[in-house]
Amino acid sequence: MVAVQVATRGRGAADCAERHVAEVVKRAWSSAWSSAPTSSNYAQTSATAALQGRGSVKLYTYYRSQASFRVRIALNLKGLAHDDTFLHLEKGDQFAAEYKALNPQMVVPTLIDGDVKLFQSLAILEYLDEKYPEPPLLPADAAARAWVRGLALIT
Ligand SMILES: N[C@@H](CCC(=O)N[C@@H](CS)C(=O)NCC(=O)O)C(=O)O
Numbered sequence: 001m002v003a004v005q006v007a008t009r010g011r012g013a014a015d016c017a018e019r020h021v022a023e024v025v026k027r028a029w030s031s032a033w034s035s036a037p038t039s040s041n042y043a044q045t046s047a048t049a050a051l052q053g054r055g056s057v058k059l060y061t062y063y064r065s066q067a068s069f070r071v072r073i074a075l076n077l078k079g080l081a082h083d084d085t086f087l088h089l090e091k092g093d094q095f096a097a098e099y100k101a102l103n104p105q106m107v108v109p110t111l112i113d114g115d116v117k118l119f120q121s122l123a124i125l126e127y128l129d130e131k132y133p134e135p136p137l138l139p140a141d142a143a144a145r146a147w148v149r150g151l152a153l154i155t
Helices: 019-035 042-051 066-077 097-102 121-131 142-152
Strands: 057-061 082-086 110-113 116-119
Touching (some): 066 082, 097 110, 116 121
Parallel strands (some): 057 082
Antiparallel strands (some): 110 116
């Protein structure tokens, strides 16, 4: 695994799209793919989940948000319908009083599932995996699970 320097984050709206972050993630993925454990057939199980017609969740997101990407990927993998609200972070939509009431940290993502209102992408992923376990986000093997968690913690 490549050594990853965690980028110091400011409050700039374009943080998540910075080129050096993209480069670090690219290097980490290419390293990971060469030695990562194999996983089950996600595509097939995800399609099955979509056919099960699960209810819809609401996601507040932004197209350049790395933290939001991972939630969108998990929702799609699990075949969960999601009604997306796109905030334009560079225009400051996240600071609107209406959004601040939902997410006092004023960042994306925020996930609403019925009466449940959640923030922080990794906490959202864990919630989705616990509430909608099929297909699982993590492989069965302990080492493989640690590997995937490590990848998810790269920012
Ligand atoms: N650790 C948080 C990070 C959330 C975060 O920083 N989101 C960025 C987009 S990736 C954001 O909304 N930034 C708005 C701002 O900095 O004003 C998570 O994983 O959800």
